[in-house]
Amino acid sequence: MNIALLTDQDREVLKSSLLCSAMSDADLASIITRGGVIEYRRSEYLFEQGERAETIYLILEGWAQITRDEVDGSNTLVEAFHKGDCLAEAPALLGKAYPASCQAMTDMRALALDGPKLLDLMQTNRTVLTQSLAALFQKLHGLVDDVEWLKSRTIRERLVRFLLQQSEHINDGQEFMLPFSKSLIAAKIGTSPQQLSRTFTELKEHGVTTRGQKATIRERRVLRAMIRRH
Known part of the structure; x- marks a missing residue:
């Protein structure tokens, strides 16, 4: 070629x-x-x-x-x-x-x-x-x-890490596409689709919203603090 x-x-x-x-x-x-x-x-x-x-x-x-x-x-x-x-x-x-x-x-x-x-x-x-x-x-x-x-990490921590990885070059509050279906996201982070749905619901109070296959993170620093180990 x-x-x-x-x-x-x-x-x-x-x-x-x-x-x-x-x-x-x-x-x-x-x-x-x-x-x-x-x-x-x-x-x-x-x-x-x-x-x-x-x-x-x-x-x-x-x-x-x-x-x-x-x-x-x-x-x-x-x-x-x-x-x-x-x-x-x-x-x-x-x-x-x-x-x-x-x-x-x-x-x-x-x-x-x-x-x-x-x-x-x-x-x-x-x-x-x-x-x-x-x-x-x-x-x-x-x-x-x-x-x-x-x-070693909880399902919520694993999902937060995944979302941060996918939005690495996205500004706070900017909508971005999830790369694949939520059932595959569940498989990737080692959980069930039902538990994934519940975890997304839990993350709403931390500024994470989803719309179909799109997601928004209000403040990435909030999520980073959730997975930081001291």
Whole structure:
């Protein structure tokens, strides 16, 4: 793929990506798959559990969810990812099967990177190797942090943290879109849709209001104080 075809917004995403930020244009072009930028409709699969992993996906727009089929027939939401996040680095670099499935939660665009070619580049380019390892460590640290929150924090604290993360660049009192349905938000923070609804109701007295899939936080500092541990 000719990377000159990437939009300015796409390039900003690449610059913010720890995995790709240190790559030259030539290095990046060498690992982009023939498909290049791929568009997905909501609910379409990027990959499915058990398929051989060869492709790493960098989300340029939209949201995707990683889910895993369990032996009892249930389906577990592992994590949700958005613009700037990379998916499936480890299995694609190792040539293993995808351990879970990835599905578009919204209409989305992703840049497809060739895992084996990235591995070759890592072996010849020390800077790319360092950045790739740093990206993997950062993701692992984030997942460990999420698990710690699920284990040690209340449902209200977990919801407050989620809302603060989604409104990071939003002004106080400004309405913003929740990235996905409330049932998926409930799964992400480890609760039931019914309990999530009750928790949103509790947060009204702290300045949080919702309207469909939109939310408003009157004062973010109030919510930050609710999750601060001294």
